Amino acid sequence: MSVAPAILVQDVWFAYEREPALEGASFTVAEGSFTALIGPNGAGKSTLLRLLLGLLRPDRGRVEVFGGPTGDRSQPIGYVPQRVHLPAGFPLTTAEVALMGCYGRLGLLRRPGPGDRARTAEALAQVGMAEHAGRRFSDLSGGQQQRVLIARALAGEPRLLLLDEPTAGLDPAARARFYALVCDLQPGQGLTVLCASHDLEIVSEHVDTLVLLDRAVRAEGPPRDVLASPALAHTYAFPTPHAHDSP
């Protein structure tokens, strides 16, 4: 008996008004794998993540998570956005931001209890931010804020983690540390990770699979194969098919 993939995207079409974002995209993500979704701006990466989160519905095609429809709250998905922008100086603590990861599981009206707070503290410890729990979120560096957002996602006890260009605005060293952290977390948590990213070279060092998206999937497979594929050069309009020639 075959096991359903963690993510199934089959011939998915989606357009905003009349502007196409996805045109027949198809790929799968194996359970427990770390997959990066790469592609140029406007390739449909964020749209695909929103479809997986159940925030958008495809115009055509199938999108499934763990064999079920998207938006099924019995399969919590951890979501890490590019950034969270609080009003300047708003005194929300790191622990308060991370605790929000439990809110989806709690549902309406129920308040977080000691178990939720313990789970959040554990998640902050896993990303190395426990000592910053009482600090204001807005006082943290960009890299620290992204770690807190991972902790927020983990606090919801997800099986699938979706990251939407989580290292945008970070320096190369912070990007490398971020991906290394996700790699370290993955086995212990039994997580499947799908990360939309522009960091071709850095992310390729950490993931099992690359999916090259440009409205449709142009290449898919181990990083070495995708980075050497003519499709990558064509998609990014490189002069030669090597990642080092990235624009």
Next chain:
Amino acid sequence: MSDFLAYGFNQRALLTGALLGLTCAVLSFFVVLRRMAFIGVGISHAALGGIALGVVLGVSPVLAATAFSIVVAWMIGWIGGRGQVSEDTAIGVFFPTAMAFGVALISRSDTYRQDLVGYLFGNILSVRTADVWVVAALAGVSLVILALFFKEFLFLGVDEEAARAAGLPAEALRYTLLTVLAVTIVAAMKLVGSVLVSAFLVIPAATGQAVARSSRGMLAVAVASALVSVAGGLWLSWLWNLPSGASIVLLSAALFFVALLAGRLRGR
């Protein structure tokens, strides 16, 4: 002070002001978090259109203003949420339109101009016992809603997309918050008037933000500063024969500047 409290109108003003101050302070937390300060200005001015409509239709101006403000708040939310124009732009369209609508209607009714000025600048000392009950009911309902959905409003204010992804009914919650905002604004117009109510929806939270290190601290300081502003402002207006709404807002602003200074001194 005992002289001040000996008068029934001062007692009613203090009670009504405390209820509205408490509600506005809690609401101001979300107004600041969601950067909705301008929407408070928009709804409070648009409410004048509702008052005028009530006069023309022969129904209670307050009820008409409540309904009208809720509709305007929802339309601002709906148009802003569709993304064709920003929420700020939607407010910028509705604010003068609704106010102009009110002015045009009021111009047809010579007898009501005096009362319109009352709604513009407020007069809490004219509050009757029946008004106290109405305000208590409105403030009570608003506070219960804010308390019940506090964590949901907080999550939405911090990261709406993540909140939606977590399954929170973002649209319903957004319209609920807009409704509470509209109802509170109409209730508070009697206290400080539509011109000054928007200040009451921002300054308490700004005061809390200036000194607090956590959201709970910010909320506590916001509530305390609003209550002190109401009580102190009323007393000062009694003492120096000043307009009550203006006294309350000026004291509130003074507390904000003190908090700003205190926050700076302690390196907050």
